[in-house]
Amino acid sequence: xxxxxxxxxxxxxxxxxxxxxxxxxxxxxxxxxxxxxxxxxxxxxxxxxxxxxxxxxxxxxxxxxxxxxxxxxxxxxxxxxxxxxxxxxxxxxxxxxxxxxxxxxxxxxxxxxxxxxxxxxxxxxxxxxxxx
Amino acid sequence: xxxxxxxxxxxxxxxxxxxxxxxxxxxxxxxxxxxxxxxxxxxxxxxxxxxxxxxxxxxxxxxxxxxxxxxxxxxxxxxxxxxxxxxxxxxxxxxxxxxxxxxxxxxxxxxxxxxxxxxxxxxxxxxxxxxxxxxxxxxxxxxxx
Numbered sequence: 001x002x003x004x005x006x007x008x009x010x011x012x013x014x015x016x017x018x019x020x021x022x023x024x025x026x027x028x029x030x031x032x033x034x035x036x037x038x039x040x041x042x043x044x045x046x047x048x049x050x051x052x053x054x055x056x057x058x059x060x061x062x063x064x065x066x067x068x069x070x071x072x073x074x075x076x077x078x079x080x081x082x083x084x085x086x087x088x089x090x091x092x093x094x095x096x097x098x099x100x101x102x103x104x105x106x107x108x109x110x111x112x113x114x115x116x117x118x119x120x121x122x123x124x125x126x127x128x129x130x131x132x
Numbered sequence: 133x134x135x136x137x138x139x140x141x142x143x144x145x146x147x148x149x150x151x152x153x154x155x156x157x158x159x160x161x162x163x164x165x166x167x168x169x170x171x172x173x174x175x176x177x178x179x180x181x182x183x184x185x186x187x188x189x190x191x192x193x194x195x196x197x198x199x200x201x202x203x204x205x206x207x208x209x210x211x212x213x214x215x216x217x218x219x220x221x222x223x224x225x226x227x228x229x230x231x232x233x234x235x236x237x238x239x240x241x242x243x244x245x246x247x248x249x250x251x252x253x254x255x256x257x258x259x260x261x262x263x264x265x266x267x268x269x270x271x272x273x274x275x276x277x
Contacts (some may be wrong), residue, residue: 051238053238054241056178057246059174061170067238073152077181077238079153079160080157080177080180082170097150
């Protein structure tokens, strides 16, 4: 499944250009899996896909990745693409090995019960751009 | 003549999904230590990672060689895999022979080779069925445009 919030268009002008991860955590009712000390990081762009090559084809440093893919390649992709954080959807959670790699690389990992479409819609409506 | 600053070769094992990406991460760490521009590291990282994943998915083993000169960065991945019968087809975005299992790993969507080419200033691919595939990518350092 591949979705990119906003399809590259600018989101509605709602006065928000960036969002702290702590606000995103509250908005999408996320559990913080690692990186609780870095929730003041701001993101202004998100890419959503279960296909890591899609994320790698248009990498946006410091963006948020929204995915249902929980294996170690999700964190490797974030590391290579210089992403700030990963949000796992549908309540999916990575293994401890994957969490440890994220911790070592200072990548924030979040998990939400919401689905990918809902996450994209909520973030887009709040001004987060889609990184396509 | 460009001055060679560093040359390092890594071994990649096929079907080793758990450690896939480790060499690419090591490549980016080396480049950070050399104070290479982050936008260049990003491009080299994508090239190395996509090539590494191709090896892990399709080939038994390979070497990844990183060469850094004062003008450019080269990444060459040479595998002993099955080879590519139709390179033109393989370069088309979206074309893939990957299994569902590979896609479950987040790769195999027919974007790997196009991503490598897109991030390269000079790209070449040679392949022989039954012998293997060699991907060569050159990324120029910014000061040499």
